Amino acid sequence: MTTTEQVLRHLEEHRGVPQSGETIAEEFSISRTAVWKAVKSLREAGYEIIARPKKGYYLPMDSDILSREAVEAYLRAGEADWESAPGSRPQIYVKKEATSTNRELCEMALQGAPTRTVLVTGAQTNGRGHRNHRFSSPEGGLYMSILLRDTDLPIEGSAQITAAGALAVKRAVQRVTGQSLGIRWVNDLYLNGKKVCGILTEGASDLESGQLKWIVLGIGINYRTSPTDYPEEIRDRITSLYPAKSGEKEDIGHPPEEDGVPPRAKLVAEILKELLYHPQTQEERMKQYRDSLDQKGKEVIVTPIRNGEEQRAERFTATVEDVDDGMQLVITTEGRRQFLKFGEASIE
Template sequence: MRIQDAVLDALEKNRGEYLSGEQLASSLGVSRNAVWKAIQKLEEAGHKIRAVPKRGYTLAPESDVLTVQSVSRFLDTDMPVYLQVQTEVTSTNTLLKAQAEQGAPEGTVLIAESQTAGKGRLGRHFTSPPGTGIYFSLLLRPHCTAEKSLFITTTAAVAVCEAIEQVTGLNPQIKWVNDVYLNEKKVCGILTEASVDFENGGLNWAVLGIGINIAVPEEGFPEEIRSIAGAIFDGPCPVEMRSRISAAVISRFFALYKNLGSNAFIESYRSHSFLTGRAITFSLGEETYRGVVTGISDEAHLLVRLDSGEERAFSAGEVQIHKGFANPKAE
């Protein structure tokens, strides 16, 4: 571990307390001058550090740089997690897929402060500005068939909702199949990409990408998504909130992932369903239909009672729900 990483690790673990240069040097087995140089490098990287004579160093309360250390201190999982944090990337999914092909272990997690080419479903761009969101991907090597891989996405949606509830006390919902909504606005998108082993029908690996809007960007959301995009907080991003929510999502996901094949997530998915009871319009092939969502099946299919009275179950990717579904629940 680099000296500056070790110093940051000590400061993160002792937030609110001062550590003297002598303490840090002794615990790390380095000189006080090496500690001083590490502090300088951390400040250059954006960390706000207070230095008080005869007391030492402490992270300022407002210091809020997303780092391996800031996330790790909130993790609560017995799953081995190999964290990586970068300031800016093209796409965390793209980079982690390359690592998967090179043999990176399950539990590798890549978090970015921002993305220049964030990926959404159906080839859409996912807006990923710095400082107001968290964008991360998890590498999985699941023992399941390609058909069951949908459960990775649905499990992740549950993990995001439960993590937001745990950290903030708010009540997000899941818009089938992979979006998380809060106050009628989308605050999170989820995208799973996988490599299929065609010999046995299983997966070589899966990369689960999650993007969460913690706060509204200073310049607002782009015009094309302004009507549907939202954030967990209306004001500025609270200090450490990105680290806390990142860690909570990762921890909760891996807790559910242990029982991926058992559908253990499904009751929570149902209780968080945003569309249940709502009238929707959707496309199936070239045809357009209307109906009322009646629930979610055990296989995470969308259950709909069409205007004709027919009851249907639809799988992910089979239908395209039109915008404007966020109407009051049907009676």
């Protein structure tokens, strides 16, 4: 860890509380000049580090620059058992911009990256969703992917990963922002009837046994974005946890204090806590997933999918009943019950 990284970690762990150069220097056995140089370097990187005469340096509580140090500080906060939690600690990588966190982490997986490797960014240049559809990923969003191997994979199969990811996001968003999201089968989360989060799972299986070798769980959240950041054709169907005003894109590094917008790093940490350190049984998971379905009992339009293509001429209406333990959507249409596997149809 470099001196700059050490200083950033210390400031992240003491957000809002001035830390004297002497205190920081003593903790890492470095000179006060080295601390000053590190602070200068961090400021040049975009961090708003405030200096209080005779008190020291500090990061504002609402500083929202994503960093590994910020995520790790929030992971440690409020988790007395984090240091001794089961399994390995996550290896967190943060990039200012990525092509696609899923694509990049899949490449890392093929090169042998360990389980619980996490890649986080605030913007993607080539984000993608299911069936290779483009996933709009403007700056101000939160895009993260988690690599899971071996004992971190549920024995029930990959379908449960999507459910676990959706519930982790739902609980973390509730805790950090106070907002309640609904889940739409199989991989989207909605806020007030509009999409705010999408989930994409990709992985590799052993050719002989058919067993999963690893899975990358990708999560894309519209965090602090404006409707004008998205293509016009989808603007009326999406929203953000903290919408920025159209034409007045906020400074993501330091949102206005009066807005009370929590840093994205805090939400990353809470999602990781839910996913990695608060495991659920399949029974618990499926009960919560079913209870969170926001289309249950409602009429929807079902579009069959064959060979990856939507068959819009064959669309029909149906009523959503439930989701079974295999993550199949249970619907009724014309008095008949049907079970839809993921990838067989799209629902709107």
